[in-house]
Amino acid sequence: MxxxxxxxxxxxxxxxxxxxxxxxxxxxxxxxxxxxxxxxxxxxxxxxxxxxxxxxxxxxxxxxxxxxxxxxxxxxxxxxxxxxxxxxxxxxIAVVSHSPNLFDGSIRDNIAYGWMGEMGDEGVMHAANVHDFVVSRPQGYHTPVGENASLISGGQALRLQIARALARPxxxxxxxxxxxxxxxxxxxxxxxxxxxxxxxxxxxxxxxxxxxxxxxxxxxxxxxxxx
Known part of the structure; x- marks a missing residue:
């Protein structure tokens, strides 16, 4: 072994x-x-x-x-x-820190970041536990978060970090x-x-x-x- x-x-x-x-x-x-x-x-x-x-x-x-x-x-x-x-x-080990640690991409890409292999939409949605918040935005999971999460609130950025942490077991x-x-x-x-x-x-x-x-x-x- x-x-x-x-x-x-x-x-x-x-x-x-x-x-x-x-x-x-x-x-x-x-x-x-x-x-x-x-x-x-x-x-x-x-x-x-x-x-x-x-x-x-x-x-x-x-x-x-x-x-x-x-x-x-x-x-x-x-x-x-x-x-x-x-x-x-x-x-x-998954870490959720006090800094946003989100990059200038979509909500989906930020949640799936670090996942080994391709993650399907169903996997992202399951990991997120933020589905209601995400789909309330016009672009849904394709919503850009901006550099240093500048386009979303601090609380929303934290929720995305938690979702990313849960995207792997x-x-x-x-x-x-x-x-x-x-x-x-x-x-x-x-x-x-x-x-x-x-x-x-x-x-x-x-x-x-x-x-x-x-x-x-x-x-x-x-x-x-x-x-």
């Missing part, structure tokens, strides 16, 4: 935990996270809360292997993250301080979407909005790099 196949089997079978133990990434010599230990079971939704700069986004970055901890380990089931192929890991879903852009018109729709998508996935949310926190299974306060 190839190495990547072993990792895929591990991720599919993971029902126990993601473990964070004594993570110490450094920025200009300063410890961002200190003696931080967490575990999250598959199917659970965890909220990370805390002041700006406390290390919440660092946890999200470590999960994606954007950089490595200087000590300690992060594990997926029985496999250490540092031993996992980054490309293969990315196939199982990810096992880990990360919301990185994205709900701060929500407006009243889109908040209820986004909350309903989050309530649905967290089922069957390990979900990590760096959030500030109380209604979203209440939807999580556990709330962890990060203060000065510690929980």
């Amino acid at each position: 190839a190495f990547t196949q072993k990792i895929a089997k591990s991720i599919q079978a993971t029902t126990d935990l993601w473990g964070f133990g004594i993570l110490r990434p450094t920025i200009e010599g300063d410890l961002v996270l200190k003696n931080l230990s967490m575990k999250v079971s598959e199917g659970k939704c965890i909220a990370l809360v805390g002041a700006s700069g406390c290390g919440k986004s660092t946890v999200a970055a470590l999960l994606q292997r954007l950089y490595e901890p200087t000590s300690g380990t992060i594990s997926v089931g029985l496999n250490e993250l540092r031993a996992t192929d980054v490309h293969h890991l990315c196939e199982h 990810c096992k880990v879903l990360i919301f990185d301080e994205c709900t701060s852009v929500l407006d009243g018109a889109n908040q209820s729709a986004v909350l309903e979407t989050i309530r649905d998508v967290k089922v069957g996935r390990m979900t990590l949310m760096d959030i500030r909005k109380v209604p979203v926190m209440k939807m999580c299974d556990q709330i962890l306060l990060v203060d000065n790099g510690e929980v």
Whole structure:
């Protein structure tokens, strides 16, 4: 069995935990996270809360292997993250960030971006969970979003990011301080979407909005790099 196949089997079978133990990434010599230990079971939704700069986004970055901890380990089931192929890991992790991260194309193209292979209209519509919003626009799924999502609202851009994250069967879903852009018109729709998508996935949310926190299974306060 190839190495990547072993990792895929591990991720599919993971029902126990993601473990964070004594993570110490450094920025200009300063410890961002200190003696931080967490575990999250598959199917659970965890909220990370805390002041700006406390290390919440660092946890999200470590999960994606954007950089490595200087000590300690992060594990997926029985496999250490540092031993996992980054490309293969990315196939199982979807991230919704605070920046729109949408390109100057149509709604359909933005949702389908990153999908391996050709995605049919039915697949896009199923992944979107924004069908009513999209078809209310004259050009439907062919509506341009503009550069940096300039032709749609921040809440609508967030909904498209979530739709894109769901366009492939990810096992880990990360919301990185994205709900701060929500407006009243889109908040209820986004909350309903989050309530649905967290089922069957390990979900990590760096959030500030109380209604979203209440939807999580556990709330962890990060203060000065510690929980």
